Amino acid sequence: MPYAITQCGWREIGEGWDLAEAETYADKLPEWLIELTEKQLLELTARSQLSTRLNDANQIIQPLQDDYDIDDISVDNLSRWKIWKRYRSTLGKTPEREGWPTTPDWPATPEA
Numbered sequence: 001m002p003y004a005i006t007q008c009g010w011r012e013i014g015e016g017w018d019l020a021e022a023e024t025y026a027d028k029l030p031e032w033l034i035e036l037t038e039k040q041l042l043e044l045t046a047r048s049q050l051s052t053r054l055n056d057a058n059q060i061i062q063p064l065q066d067d068y069d070i071d072d073i074s075v076d077n078l079s080r081w082k083i084w085k086r087y088r089s090t091l092g093k094t095p096e097r098e099g100w101p102t103t104p105d106w107p108a109t110p111e112a
Contacts, residue, residue, distance in 0.1 A: 002014075002015075002025060002026065002027055003025075003026045003027075003028070003029055004017070004019050004020065004023040004024070004025065004026075005023065005024050005025075005026050005029070005030070005033060006022050006023055006024070007022075008036065009033075009037070010026075010029060010033060013025075039101075042101045042102055043101045045101070046095075046100060046101035046104050047095075047101070049104070049106075050091070050094060050095070050104070053091055053106070053109075054088065054091060054092065056109075057084055057087060057088040057091060058088070060084050060112060061081065061084045061085060061088060064077055064080060064081035064084065065081065067081075068081055080110075083110045084110055087107055087108075087109065087110050090107040091106070091107055094106060094107070
């Protein structure tokens, strides 16, 4: 199957199909394009996992934050709030650490 390729993707084409601007004809996908696509998929997967983890943390932090904001938070919940805020902060920095996106260095999730 022939392909129309660009610097960042491809599409299968049939015989006689026209190429769009910036597309090049190829009988097979070049290795660099396959590697680029695999890297993009790893990044997308890691970002999705990061988003899920941040959302989970937000679900725990928000009620604690509300109590903190109205000065109605217990000592135990204040400690819990700080632990979860620290976790969320560390979690948000995961893409900056070595191993991203192939082997993310996820921080340990605190106990809910």
